[in-house]
Amino acid sequence: MAAKKKKSILPGFGIGMGFTLFYLGLIVLIPLASLFLKTATLSWSEIWGIFTDQRVIASYQLSFTTAFFAALVNAIFGFLVAWVLIRYNFPGKKLIDGIVDLPFALPTAVAGIALTAIYAPNGWMGSILTNFGIQVAFTPIGISIALIFIGLPFVVRTVQPVLQELEKEVEEASVMLGANRWRTFRSVILPEVFPAVLTGFALAFARGIGEYGSVVFISGNMPMKTEIAPLLIMTKLEQYDYAGATTIAVGMLIISFVLLLFINYLQWRSSRRMISV
Amino acid sequence: MKNKALLSIVIVILLFIAGCTLNSQSASSGKEGSNTIEILNVSYDPTREFYEEYNEVFARYWFDKTGQQVKVKQSHGGSGKQARSVMDGLRADVVTLALGYDIDEMTRLSLVPTNWQSQLEYNSAPYTSTIVFLVRSGNPKGIQDWDDLIKPDVSVITPNPKTSGGARWNFLAAWVYAMKSYDNDEMKAVDFVTKLYKNVPVLDSGARGSTTTFVERNIGDVFITWENEAFLAINELGADKFEIVVPSYSILAEPPVAVVDKYVQRRGTQEVAQAYLEYLYSEPGQQIIAQHYFRPRMQSVIEQYESKFPPMNLTTVQEAFGGWKAAQDKFFSDQGIFDRIYLPVR
Numbered sequence: 001m002a003a004k005k006k007k008s009i010l011p012g013f014g015i016g017m018g019f020t021l022f023y024l025g026l027i028v029l030i031p032l033a034s035l036f037l038k039t040a041t042l043s044w045s046e047i048w049g050i051f052t053d054q055r056v057i058a059s060y061q062l063s064f065t066t067a068f069f070a071a072l073v074n075a076i077f078g079f080l081v082a083w084v085l086i087r088y089n090f091p092g093k094k095l096i097d098g099i100v101d102l103p104f105a106l107p108t109a110v111a112g113i114a115l116t117a118i119y120a121p122n123g124w125m126g127s128i129l130t131n132f133g134i135q136v137a138f139t140p141i142g143i144s145i146a147l148i149f150i151g152l153p154f155v156v157r158t159v160q161p162v163l164q165e166l167e168k169e170v171e172e173a174s175v176m177l178g179a180n181r182w183r184t185f186r187s188v189i190l191p192e193v194f195p196a197v198l199t200g201f202a203l204a205f206a207r208g209i210g211e212y213g214s215v216v217f218i219s220g221n222m223p224m225k226t227e228i229a230p231l232l233i234m235t236k237l238e239q240y241d242y243a244g245a246t247t248i249a250v251g252m253l254i255i256s257f258v259l260l261l262f263i264n265y266l267q268w269r270s271s272r273r274m275i276s277v
Numbered sequence: 278m279k280n281k282a283l284l285s286i287v288i289v290i291l292l293f294i295a296g297c298t299l300n301s302q303s304a305s306s307g308k309e310g311s312n313t314i315e316i317l318n319v320s321y322d323p324t325r326e327f328y329e330e331y332n333e334v335f336a337r338y339w340f341d342k343t344g345q346q347v348k349v350k351q352s353h354g355g356s357g358k359q360a361r362s363v364m365d366g367l368r369a370d371v372v373t374l375a376l377g378y379d380i381d382e383m384t385r386l387s388l389v390p391t392n393w394q395s396q397l398e399y400n401s402a403p404y405t406s407t408i409v410f411l412v413r414s415g416n417p418k419g420i421q422d423w424d425d426l427i428k429p430d431v432s433v434i435t436p437n438p439k440t441s442g443g444a445r446w447n448f449l450a451a452w453v454y455a456m457k458s459y460d461n462d463e464m465k466a467v468d469f470v471t472k473l474y475k476n477v478p479v480l481d482s483g484a485r486g487s488t489t490t491f492v493e494r495n496i497g498d499v500f501i502t503w504e505n506e507a508f509l510a511i512n513e514l515g516a517d518k519f520e521i522v523v524p525s526y527s528i529l530a531e532p533p534v535a536v537v538d539k540y541v542q543r544r545g546t547q548e549v550a551q552a553y554l555e556y557l558y559s560e561p562g563q564q565i566i567a568q569h570y571f572r573p574r575m576q577s578v579i580e581q582y583e584s585k586f587p588p589m590n591l592t593t594v595q596e597a598f599g600g601w602k603a604a605q606d607k608f609f610s611d612q613g614i615f616d617r618i619y620l621p622v623r
Contacts, residue, residue, distance in 0.1 A: 121494070122494055122495045122496075138479050216481075221480040224619050234440055235437070239610055240361070241611070
């Protein structure tokens with residue numbers, strides 16, 4: 001431990017790190033910095049005025065709550081899907097495994113139109129639900145469904161490899177020591193996969209906040225009710241108000257960044273607790 | 278060792294960038310000398326089929342006149358989005374958009390001269406259209422005029438004026454009617470449009486989205502739309518499903534066209550771009566315009582298509598609001614009249 005000067009066993013740290021910083025800078029940081037620069041052309045009171053605008057607040061609330069709800073649903077059911085795909089063998093398993101990725105490949109606008117067609121009051125799901133007095137399309141429920149759709153692969157694909165790595169012996173040992181199924185699941189399996197579920201949740205959540213294409217069709221875009229933040233950004237662009245648009249975007253970025261940091265912290269804590277056990 | 282690797286990465290990146298610039302240069306130049314010329318028309322959504330046909334006719338005319346082959350490329354999308362692309366560097370030779378406002382915005386970057394609207398006849402709008410209603414067959418709710426749209430049991434479909442250029446015409450048409458019928462009482466006009474937009478269950482982000490909502494999803498009793506779009510919907514989906522209702526009063530929509538000076542000068546396409554727009558005003562141009570359900574300007578063609586386009590009481594944006602800039606500021610900018618419709622009463 002003391003020999004800090006000694007060369008690392010793995011060569012190439014310097015160039016690797018250099019490349020990482022350069023690449024991240026080029027692809028992520030420079031474009032994001034230009035957002036902040038554009039916003040900085042406004043005065044503080046103008047920026048504050050935009051953040052405290054009723055419609056902006058309403059759209060933030062809507063975007064974040066629907067994205068959170070959708071990510072939560074994905075975390076639970078995506079975990080189940082991953083579980084079934086790893087633990088059981090059945091005909092067509094490869095096919096189902098492939099279907100999971102489809103929401104990634106589909107242009108989001110197509111997803112939005114397809115979902116709206118199904119869930120609109122005269123669509124085949126929508127017409128059934130209307131009988132029970134539930135309206136899906138053009139309400140926050142519809143937005144959540146679109147976000148669940150596009151976010152599904154995130155959780156499945158992050159949890160799958162972890163479940164795969166899980167050793168059967170540990171579970172067997174747990175059962176031998178007298179734990180029931182639930183206890184085994186809660187104290188042995190869950191702590192192991194929980195960080196991965198959190199990662200998937202964070203990815204799906206982040207994706208949902210910024211999602212535009214699939215949501216505009218199903219949301220109905222009613223101001224104060226079903227107007228998502230990305231749509232408000234589009235309306236600003238339509239008025240050639242570039243600075244106003246980037247201001248709303250920067251607001252979203254800051255809130256998301258804080259939330260993602262918090263999720264990362266939770267993840268770090270849960271994985272540390274697991275190691276210390 | 279370390280430095281060498283880093284250097285090689287830098288060189289690869291530089292070569293990549295250099296390759297890209299070379300590529301784009303060779304693509305944009307090299308048109309002089311050859312006997313074909315290429316221009317790009319950046320337009321909005323509903324003109325796609327119209328310009329496809331017009332381009333062929335214009336190419337024939339230009340070949341007969343100059344012996345030069347002209348190839349017109351088209352780009353379509355939402356009017357505001359198209360304008361932003363041109364402002365961001367899309368090399369359009371001509372723009373043919375939905376709103377004067379979108380071209381006005383380009384003057385700020387000196388892409389078009391500030392007096393662009395006086396460079397061609399009729400405020401640089403070779404064709405017009407107006408806002409009408411599309412209702413379901415048999416007109417079950419008995420909709421005849423704007424007044425019927427604010428009845429509590431009527432559901433109205435129109436896109437969001439904040440994101441759709443076409444929807445701004447819809448809003449202004451309603452406003453013009455309200456001002457006319459309430460003796461220019463602005464408070465009452467605000468009240469009228471508020472009631473009207475409270476009847477809108479879905480605000481789609483674009484005009485085609487609204488068409489889908491009304492036609493495919495079967496939502497709404499009446500669809501406020503451009504006359505040419507209403508004709509298209511009836512022609513494509515069957516006259517037995519929808520009817521056009523012409524309101525007593527509406528707005529004269531004047532989709533403007535302009536040569537993008539800055540780009541044509543650079544590309545040497547000034548002459549052909551100018552001719553492309555001027556030919557829209559000619560007899561053959563006006564004929565194609567009428568066939569695609571836009572209202573022509575030429576008197577002889579107007580008379581020929583009189584049955585299709587009944588004369589209406591129409592006001593222009595210039596007459597009613599003193600130009601697009603004023604209308605935009607008053608109604609559609611943030612905290613404008615349209616925004617106030619949706620704010621909770623305090």
